[in-house]
Amino acid sequence: MPSVATNVRSAAGDVRSIMASWARVVVGVLAIVICCLMVLALNGPSNADSNAEPMEVTSYTVAPGDTLWSYAERITPRGGDVSETVDELKRINHLDTSSLRVGQRIVVPVR
Known part of the structure; x- marks a missing residue:
């Protein structure tokens, strides 16, 4: 057993x-x-984005009559897509809309 x-x-x-x-x-x-x-x-x-080159920026104070589109038209390189510039401005300024108000300061890329 x-x-x-x-x-x-x-x-x-x-x-x-x-x-x-x-x-x-x-x-x-x-x-x-x-x-x-x-x-x-x-x-x-x-x-x-941490490996991307840092973007050189400056600030711009919105004047009467300014729109995000009109400002984007001024800074978009010739032959460039203005709508892409608008999207970039919205992204770097954390904007939900394209609306701007007089006196608002926005960050814009130096070109």
């Missing part, structure tokens, strides 16, 4: 050993996945 009890204990020990090995593998894989996600998060789209 003692040999049966020993075999049962031995089998139970083997199962625990196998389970512990799998647990270590799972924890290791999870650690690798978490590290990869952290690397992706740190190097994701939010840092995509």
Whole structure:
């Protein structure tokens, strides 16, 4: 009888050993996945512009009759797309609309 009890204990020990090995593998894989996600998060789209050259800017005070479009027309290079300049001005000034008010200061690229 003692040999049966020993075999049962031995089998139970083997199962625990196998389970512990799998647990270590799972924890290791999870650690690798978490590290990869952290690397992706740190190097994701939010840092995509960090390698771009800094844009030289100046400020402009909106005068009566100025519109974002009229100002964009003045600074868009010949043959350039004025609508792209308007979009750029909206982006760098965090504007939701193209509306401007007299006296408002906007940041504009130096060209």
